[in-house]
Amino acid sequence: MAKGSKVSANIVMTIVIIWLLIPLAATIVYSLFEDWTGIIPKGFTLANYELIFSDSSFLTAMYQTVLICIVPIVITIILVLLALFVVTVYFPRLEKYMQILCMIPYTIQGVILSVSILVLYAKNGSILSDRMVMLIGAYCIIILPHIYNGIRNGMRAINMNMLLEAAEMLGDSKLKAFFKVIVPNIITGITVSSLLAVSLLFGDYVIIRNLSSTNVNNMQKFLYQAMKRSSTEASAVFVVIMLITCAITAIVLSLQSRSGAEKVSKQGE
Amino acid sequence: MVKKGRLKTVSNRSMRYYYLLALLPFLFLVVMYELLPLIMLIIDSFQLDKDPSVAFTLDNYIKIFSTLSYKTAILNSLKITFISTAVGIVIAFLGARAAHNSRGKFRNVFLTVLNMTSNFAGVPLAFAYMIILGNAGVIKQIANMYGIGFLQNFDLYTSTGLTIMYIYFQIPLSTLLLIPSFNGIRKEWSEANMLLGGTNAQFWGHVGIPMLLPSIFSTISVLFANALCAYATAYALLMNNFSLLPVNISASFVGDIKTKPKLGAALSVVMMLILCIVILINNYITKKTAKWESR
Numbered sequence: 338m339a340k341g342s343k344v345s346a347n348i349v350m351t352i353v354i355i356w357l358l359i360p361l362a363a364t365i366v367y368s369l370f371e372d373w374t375g376i377i378p379k380g381f382t383l384a385n386y387e388l389i390f391s392d393s394s395f396l397t398a399m400y401q402t403v404l405i406c407i408v409p410i411v412i413t414i415i416l417v418l419l420a421l422f423v424v425t426v427y428f429p430r431l432e433k434y435m436q437i438l439c440m441i442p443y444t445i446q447g448v449i450l451s452v453s454i455l456v457l458y459a460k461n462g463s464i465l466s467d468r469m470v471m472l473i474g475a476y477c478i479i480i481l482p483h484i485y486n487g488i489r490n491g492m493r494a495i496n497m498n499m500l501l502e503a504a505e506m507l508g509d510s511k512l513k514a515f516f517k518v519i520v521p522n523i524i525t526g527i528t529v530s531s532l533l534a535v536s537l538l539f540g541d542y543v544i545i546r547n548l549s550s551t552n553v554n555n556m557q558k559f560l561y562q563a564m565k566r567s568s569t570e571a572s573a574v575f576v577v578i579m580l581i582t583c584a585i586t587a588i589v590l591s592l593q594s595r596s597g598a599e600k601v602s603k604q605g606e
Numbered sequence: 607m608v609k610k611g612r613l614k615t616v617s618n619r620s621m622r623y624y625y626l627l628a629l630l631p632f633l634f635l636v637v638m639y640e641l642l643p644l645i646m647l648i649i650d651s652f653q654l655d656k657d658p659s660v661a662f663t664l665d666n667y668i669k670i671f672s673t674l675s676y677k678t679a680i681l682n683s684l685k686i687t688f689i690s691t692a693v694g695i696v697i698a699f700l701g702a703r704a705a706h707n708s709r710g711k712f713r714n715v716f717l718t719v720l721n722m723t724s725n726f727a728g729v730p731l732a733f734a735y736m737i738i739l740g741n742a743g744v745i746k747q748i749a750n751m752y753g754i755g756f757l758q759n760f761d762l763y764t765s766t767g768l769t770i771m772y773i774y775f776q777i778p779l780s781t782l783l784l785i786p787s788f789n790g791i792r793k794e795w796s797e798a799n800m801l802l803g804g805t806n807a808q809f810w811g812h813v814g815i816p817m818l819l820p821s822i823f824s825t826i827s828v829l830f831a832n833a834l835c836a837y838a839t840a841y842a843l844l845m846n847n848f849s850l851l852p853v854n855i856s857a858s859f860v861g862d863i864k865t866k867p868k869l870g871a872a873l874s875v876v877m878m879l880i881l882c883i884v885i886l887i888n889n890y891i892t893k894k895t896a897k898w899e900s901r
Contacts, residue, residue, distance in 0.1 A: 342806070346704035350716045353701050357723045357778065360734035363744050367737050374747055412635075420632035423625045438636050444881055445644065446835035448852040449874045452859040453643035456650065456867050465638075474639035481640075512625075536725045542838035543852070547860050557729050561842060564733055572737065575730050582725045590721060 361579065368572035385573035389563075395574070398559040405545075405555060406538045409476035410531045413484045416477075421488055422515045425497065439485035442478050450475055451547040468550045475544050480534035487530020491523030525596045532589045536582060556581075651871035666872035675849060680876065683851040686769050687833040694776030694829050695822060701781040706788035717785075720778045727775040728838030735762060735771055736843070768840055768848065772833050779832065780825050787821035819895035827888040831881055851877045 367373055371380030389395045417439075424431045442450065454475050458465045465471070497519055504514030520527075542557040554562075556578050563571040651667075654660050670676045701720075705713055726734075738745045739762045749757035761767060791814055799809040815822075837852040846857050851873065857863075858870030 342707050346707040347712060349700050349704035350708065350712065353697065353704075353777065353781070354716060354719050357719055357774070360731070360738055360774070361723070361726070363738045364734045367744065373744055375751070376748055416632040416635055419628040423628045427622045427625050438640070441640060441644075444831070444878065444885070445640070446831065448835055448837050448855055449647070449878065450640075450643070452855060452867075452870060452874065453647040454639060455859055456871070457643045457646050474635070477635055478639045481636075512628075540725055540728055542728050542842075543856065547856060557838070560733065561729050564729070564736075564842070568733075568737065571733055575733055578730055579726070583722050586721050586725065590718075 364572050364575050365579075368569070368576050385569050386576075388570055389573050389577070394554070395559060398554040398556055401553055402539065402555040405472060405476065405553075406535050409473050409538065410480060410484070410534050412473070413477045413480055413534075414488075414527060414531060417481070417484050417488055418520065421485075421492065422512065422519075425492065426501065426511060426515075436485070436489075439481050442481050445478075447479060447541065447543040448547075450478060451544040455547055468548060468553065472545060472548045472553070475548055476538055476541075479541070479544065480537060483530050483534050483537065484527075487526045487533070488523065491526030492519070494526075495519070495522050525592055529589055529592050529596075532585055532592075536585045536589075539578075539582065539585070647871045647874055650868050651875045653868050655866045655868045666869050667876075669869065670872055670876060676854070676873070679849040679851050679854045679873075680880075682765060682849055683834060683877075684880070686765060686772055686850070687830055689769050690772035690776050690833045691826060691829040693773045694780045695826055697773075697777050698780035698784045698825065699818075699822070701777070702784035702788055705781070705785050706791070720782050724778040724782060726778070727836070729842040731771055731775060732839050732842035735767070735774075739767070763844060765848070768843060771839055771843070772836065775836075775839070776829050776833065780829055783825045783828060784818070784821060787818055791817055816895070820892045823888045823892045823895065827885050830884050830888075834877065834881060 366378055368385050369381060369383070370378035371382050371384075372378065420435060424435050445453075454471050458471055460466065500518050500522070501511055501514050504518050505511060509517065539555075540557065541555065542561065545553070545555050545558055549558075556574070560571055560574045560578060563574050652662050652664070654663060654665060670680075701716075705716055708716075737743060739760060740746070741762075743762070745757060746760070748754075795813055796809050799813065804812075835852055837856060840848060840850050840853055841856075846853060846861075855870050855873045855877065858866045858873065
């Protein structure tokens with residue numbers, strides 16, 4: 338029976354892998370050939386990639402994507418770190434409320450968040466109505482649950498109060514000790530959650546469509562526009578997007594397995 | 607000495623409230639971009655687009671539930687969400703069980719593919735499906751050459767096509783969420799089941815699935831939210847031509863036609879309510895089934 342279940346397990350996994358890889362693989366092949374009307378594609382070419390990488394609007398979109406991913410993540414990490422420091426060290430009773438505030442974005446999600454920010458601030462006239470400010474605000478909220486979970490789990494894994502007391506005895510203030518001792522200890526958790534946030538923001542289309550002005554593009558918006566122009570050009574954009582997404586995933590996985598291995602070896606000691 | 611100590615605790619206590627200042631930036635962000643927009647959206651939903659002087663009315667909600675196009679949007683959304691969630695959870699169960707039963711390299715390949723495709727949704731997914739199954743799609747053309755009927759007649763630009771794409775993005779997410787819970791099923795149990803003469807199906811029906819129910823239901827919550835709120839996949843494929851809740855909401859705020867933000871607000875509230883109800887039901891079932899587990 339054990340052998341039978343192993344065979345059926347392999348069959349199930351093979352089917353799922355094929356199902357998941359067909360659209361990916363087909364689009365990659367499509368981007369590399371001039372003509373694919375029969376079974377075998379004809380005319381290998383890199384022209385599509387040459388085209389997009391010589392297109393200044395594509396490079397601008399790439400640059401803007403990086404910028405609008407990094408800024409909200411840095412802001413959110415700093416704010417959550419400060420808030421979690423105060424709450425866990427001085428006001429543990431507030432922890433519950435902070436958790437609720439950080440989990441609400443799970444149920445609002447992109448569409449509702451973006452339109453609600455839009456109606457509230459679009460006609461405001463102050464800096465709040467600046468499209469970039471609205472976009473960054475929305476991005477900070479959408480990644481909040483992930484950043485919060487990453488930092489919170491990291492803090493739970495170490496004995497924070499003991500470390501803080503030790504640092505205090507050695508003459509540091511608690512705040513200084515927090516950033517000098519605690520943060521370096523949970524840096525892997527912070528890195529992993531910010532990379533997850535990167536892949537979330539990198540894949541965003543609805544928020545940037547609803548909130549940003551026409552001259553701000555991310556890769557998803559660029560892909561959407563390229564799709565309307567030419568499918569061969571869009572297929573190259575698609576491959577670039579997938580490569581970046583896969584690279585982020587690979588880094589996350591290797592960081593997670595490394596920290597997992599560390600934990601195991603620590604337990605072994 | 608004593609005085610000094612007391613002084614220190616007093617200053618410590620006032621220091622403690624001093625530290626509340628460090629909470630302010632976080633609170634500013636949450637109030638300005640999470641709570642305030644949400645509260646204003648709910649208030650807006652009780653006001654009228656045509657007549658801003660009305661302070662409170664249920665007209666928007668009445669309109670939503672009496673106009674065919676809005677009812678269609680809700681029903682379409684629910685239909686696609688339910689089907690993709692149901693199919694997604696079944697495949698996730700089979701996939702996670704397969705990953706649980708196997709070891710070694712092939713399992714790692716499987717996990718890598720799941721992780722790789724877990725962020726594959728939205729515009730890129732819609733595009734890839736157009737390449738393979740669109741009107742001039744690769745698979746379509748191969749089907750034409752060999753006369754494979756059901757593929758020849760397949761139309762991606764329908765709710766069926768959309769459902770297939772939704773199922774696609776549900777699979778990696780749900781499988782990855784379910785895999786860890788299989789670690790709770792011990793080998794000894796299936797061995798005991800076998801020794802007592804039970805079949806594989808009996809084991810999963812009476813032991814395995816009941817054990818996994820809490821994780822299955824919490825995964826269903828995630829899948830439901832994921833599908834109900836998905837916008838980019840549907841928009842990239844069909845633009846505003848297919849009526850779905852998130853597409854209608856977005857169109858009533860940002861659009862080429864006249865916008866209807868108050869009605870859109872009411873639609874948003876309806877969508878949030880659907881989501882909350884499903885999450886609450888799932889949480890209730892999860893708790894019930896988890897109780898069974900600890901008994």
